[in-house]
Structure formats: structure tokens, C-alpha cells
Amino acid sequence: MDRRSFLKATAYAASLASLPGIAFSARAADSKILRMGYGSDVLTLDPIKTVYGSDIIIQGMMFARLLQANADRSEVGPGLAEKWDISEDGKTYTFYLRDAKFSDGSPITAEDVAFSYTRMRFQKDSAYAAPFQPLKEAKAKDAKTVVFTLDRRFTPFLTLTEIWNTGIVPKAAVEKMGDDAYAKAPVTSGPFKFVEWKPGDRVVLARNEHYYKEGLPHLDGLEFRYVADDNTRVSMLQAGEIDVCIGYPVARQPELKAAGFRADADISSVTYDMLINHSKAPFDNLKFRQAISHGIDRQAIADAVTLGSGRPATSIFSPELNFFDKSLPLIQRDVEKAKGLLADSGVADPSFELLVSAGIADDEKTAVLVQAQLAEIGITVTVSKIDSTSVWTRLIDGDYQAELNWWYNETRDPDNALRWCAWGAGDNKSYYTRYNNEEVNKLIDEAAGETDDAKRGALYAQIQKICVDEVAQVAMFHPNWLNGYSPKVKDLILNIGLQFSEIDQTDLV
């Protein structure tokens, strides 16, 4: 071959290869593989080590729990446990398991359940053992009966048996493989089994033929892809390269809706707020905190940041949680009142630094609004944009004055939420605000031990009122999850607790 014909051949090959319109890695027409894109990478497939959104979402697809929440998470019903008893004193929970198998075909026994709970509660590097502190022991009574003993009466326990880190894992496989290897290729108990995990790229799951629900799931498999850039993720949804776009910039909503995608926000239990450091001036001053609370316009901020889909906050936790106190009024912006409170506070230099995680558009937008609104009542806000890991470190170390943040609750029971954001006795010091009110701590414990709903409701109302009056955090609004779905995806919503709890019934048409 001479040079000229070689060049010709090369050019010809190159133009053939880049021929547009050939979808090389398209989904095979007859297979039902659901492809999801998410902006956070999967870090572990072990339920007890899971803390991040990506991992939490994927746990729900791989592991079954004792109980299962319905799609709107309004109630929990049977899961791996067909029924359960609670002892008179509220300290012993007995669960009766149905016949079910792991993805390797081995039976799910009470021994596996006891193992999973013991591991989650007592293993040193278990990431989220905190809500399960009252659990003293988990024991198999016989092959199908498991008994939990608590050290005190603890009503929220039942709903906790459906959150992600209580996914049932096989004792034999975990012990044989060891923790690290198991976390990379787990044997599962839920609707899908593990196929492949490429860190920083994707997790591939396939239908688990041994899943305990006859005939489910409808899907053949699932691809969970890490797509870091928000706009790229939206483009991929538009181009049909993914079917579900988890989390998108709110500004893209009208465009997605106009193009026929289901982009109606899924309801969340998120509270978006300004965390304030109660151990630092000027936030150690009650009147100053109240001045801020009256100086911001929650409705305006919610409208601007969520394009109207979010609700302004009246309490410190979400209206989606049980015992949310509907009678609490929305604190309206009142410049004169705020100025009066500020004068009463006696703070000589009414200014503070507001930390914002760089690159998060909502936070940056909110910071500007807060800054402008507080300037009108005479408070100077300096916005500092730094990377999220540094923000995080400063929160934990208490080296901050105020910071924009959000958190959500896994269940509808408010105990978790309050222990997270207002219980000063906890490891996280009321979500690092250092808010510590002995009375609130006591009321939270009391409410958790109460079985009568009416009495619990009264206690939670009291707690919410104190937290709002004392401005434990500056709760601003409750946004929804912003997910985009292709019209092909049927019966899939993200519930308030960040789980696609009906993924086993989801279909592609």
C-alpha cells in the first residue's frame, strides 16, 4: 500500500467511525433496563456504612427490610416480616419472617436478621447507629422469629426498621467475604442483585429472581450512573441517555416540563435553613436571633429558590412529618419589629459571616437574598464561599457563625429529626449549632417513650414552639426533590425519605 492510499483508507475509516446517528451503546430494544443519573458517586454498597444520597438510594433497590414504607411513606407495612408483636412494656419487639431468599438462593433466616441488626448497632464503623441506641440485643428465637430487646420504651423503633441501614444482609456471605469485599459485591435481599460496580462511573444491578415478591420486579435491571455535572445530567435525560435524572437545577424545570418529561417535584422531608452557632457572638444573643428570624422573608426566598414549588417554614421540621404543629404561624417579615429587636439585643456590631458551599447555586442565591434582606434592618452579612469539605470542618469544629444547609428525615416519625437538629445531648450538638436546651432534650426523650399519639402530639407541639421562639435554627423553607423522569418510566417516585420505595413495581413502557 503506498502512502496516498494509506491516507485515503485512514480518512475513510475515520469518517465511517464518526458517522452520526449510530447509537452504539443504546439499550437493547426488548430489555427493560432503567438508567438513572445522579450527581453524587456511590461509595459503598454495605448498608451499615452508607450515609450519602447515592448510596442511600441504591440500598433501597438492593436490600429488603423487616418493614416497608409505602410510596408516600405515610405508613409502614409488612416487608420481610409478615407480622410483629410489641410487648406490654414496649421494650420487646418480636418479628415473624416470611419465607424469603437472598440473591444467591440461600434462605433469609432470623439469624441473618439478628446479625444485620447487631452489626448495624454495635460494629464500630457503623455510620448511623445513633437512632438505634435503645436497642440492647437482637436474637433469633427460631429460624423465622427474631426478638429485639430495648433498654427503654421507644416508640419510634417500629418505623426505624424500614430505613436503609437496616437492610438485611446474609451472615454467611459477610463472614466469608469480609466487610470490605462484601461492600464491593454484596449478596442482596431486595428486588435487584448486584452485577457490577465501577467506582466513579456506575453501578449495574439485575433482577433478583429470588426476590420474595412473586413476579416482581418488572424491570430486568438498573444502571445507576454518576453524572457530576447537573446540566450534563439534564442533557442526558433530554437525549434519552438516562431515564431518570435525580436532582436538577430548578431553572431547567419549565424546559423539562415543556418537553414532556415528568418533572413535578417529588415531596421531600427536607428543611432548608441557616445554621447558627449558639456558642458564638452574636448568635448567643436571643434578641439578635429573633431579629434575624423577623428580618427575613421566608416566602420570598422559597419562591425565588424553588420557583414556587417549595413551602416557607413555620417549624424546625418538615410538614411531612407526623406531629407537625400546623397551628404555628408563618413568621412574616417585619422590618420595624426586627429593628426593634436588634436595638434591644444591645449587639454593638450587628454583623456576621455567612458560610456558603461554593458551587451550589441554591445556596449562593439564598445567601444573596439573606444578605440584602438583613441589610435593610441594619445587619451586615459577609458571604464567604468556600469548598464544601472546609465548610463541613468548620461546622464540626464550631469555627463559624452562620451557614446555609439542609437536612431531611428518613421516616415520618419526628424523633430522628429532632435528635438531629435540636437535641443538645447528641454527638452532633444539634446539627453543630450548639443549641442545648435541657428542657427540650428532656421533652424529646419523653416524647420518644410515649405510646399515646395524642400525648406525643402535645409534647412535639411544645418542643416545636420552644425551638421557634428561641430560634434554634433559622428554618427557611421546605423544597421538594427535583427529579426528571422520562415518560417511559411508570410508577416511580422518590419518597420523603430519599428512597424509590416502589422500585419493584416500576416499569418501562
Next chain:
Amino acid sequence: MDRFAFLLKRPIQLIPVLLGISLITFVLIQLTPGDPVRIMLGPKASEDAIAFVRARYGLDQPILVQYFYFLLNAIRGDFGQSIIYRSPVGPVILDRMAPTLFLILYGLALSVAFTLGLAIAAARSRGRWVDQFVRLVCVSSVGIPSYFMGLMLILGLCLKLKLFPVSGYAPTLIDNLYHLFLPALTIAIGVTPILTRNLRATFLQQMDADYATAGRSKGLPERYIFGRHVFWNSLLPTVNLMGVVVSFLIGGTVVIENVFNIPGLGQALIRAVLTRDYFVVQAVTLVLACGIVITNFIVDVVTVVLDPRVKL
């Protein structure tokens, strides 16, 4: 000394360079506030759990002790564990090298093709409309950020015309020529104007050189003078410039990999820095540094081949 003796000397010179880079990276990332164990275990972890995991990764030791152990292990070919993924760094990095390498080479191949075409066309028609047009294109495209260019290409060619996929890296070569065309084009659009202006200027300079005039006076056709002499004599400055451009590109793929969602080294580096995944940052930085050193080495070799007078 033999013209190619530097081939042997270079790897030895590389050792102190890499040592210096690794020490600086190690100290810098460790001094940046933020703790990878907190990131890994998340906001809900207890202090006990955090202390336990820190000790397991040796992160409770002083920085220099940690660096010493890092070096010791690196010599044995073990670059440590990714704290965030809880797995050895080696395979994590290796998986990600191929997409980045492919992307850079593909981008360069397109750039070279465009540059040669444009520069030759411009130089051969000096002052006429083709030349003016090429110069206009170069001036107007040189300042466009690759992030913006990438998004525009996605919008136009993927979403409107549906010619190319938005994302991805595929398992086979042919697939990738298609999948990575837009990211490579984005690179080429960034690089081509720089190279074209340089090459065109050199062409013009060489076309005015005495030897070209001598050739013309002997009645040699313009085509022959250009193809035989001017072209080859003009390549050297552009090859050297290309070395610099590639060094920038190695860092610049970070943006392009994010926009087109390519699971390469750039994405890994960003993530590792944000999560303070010390050993991954360390390993990726070393790989990228090696990439730059190797590029310079290749440029040196090409220079020697192109110009027999050069000694290194």
C-alpha cells in the same frame, strides 16, 4: 555525546522531580482543612467510629511519618488505599487512565489535522480571503472557555440535531471514536487557533527565507518549495508549542470530562480533592506529572529527529 544519550539520562532526572511533586502535594493536601474520614463516614457518625477509622488508615500519625510510609509503599508499587472508596488506589487510577489518554490523543489528532489544513491554506493564500477567514476564525475562537463550548456543542449537535451522544466512554475503540468525538472536538476548538496562528506565522517566515527565494530563482514550482522545504522547516516551533499545549490539556481535561461525563483521571482528581482522599490525589498528581514529563520527552525526541543540528 551521542545525540540520543538523553534517552538514558531522562528517567534518572525524573526521580527528583517526582519526589518533589509528591512531597509538595502530600503536605499541601494534608494541610488543607477537612478530614476524609468525616466525609466517608458522614454527618451521622459518632466520634468513636471516626477515631477508629482514622487509626485504621494511619491518619492519626504525624504528616511526615505518613509521607515516609507512603514513599516506602510506593517504592513497592503500592500507592495506598482510597479512603473514600475503601479500596486500593492502583486499580482505581488504572481504570481511569484509558479514557483520559484516549481523549487527549483524539483531541490532539483532530487539532493537528485542523491546524495543518488551516495553516497551509492560510499561508498559501497569504492576504487573500481564505487567509483572512482563517485568521478571523482563530481570533474569535481562541478565548471561548471549553466549558461553554462543550455545552454549546451538546445543545446543538446532541439535543437539536441528535447526531452525537451527550456522554460516555464506551468499551471499544470504534465506539469511542463516536462517543468521544464531541469532547475531542471541544479540545481541538480550544487548541487549533493557538497552533494555527503559530504555524501560519512560521510558514510565512520560511516562505520569505533566502533558501525559498533561491529555489524560486531556480524556477522550482512553489508547490515543490513548500512541500519539500518550507513545510518541514516550519514544524519545529509548532511541535515545541504543542508540548506546552499538551501539558495544559492534561490539566484541562478536568473540565471537559465533567461536561461530557467521561470517567477519567480529571474527574477522579476533582472528586479526590473535594473529599480529601489523600492517596488518590497523590497518585493522580503523580500520574499527571509523569504525563507532562513524558510529553516533554517526546517533544525532545521529535525535535532531534526533525532537526539534526539540535543536541540535548
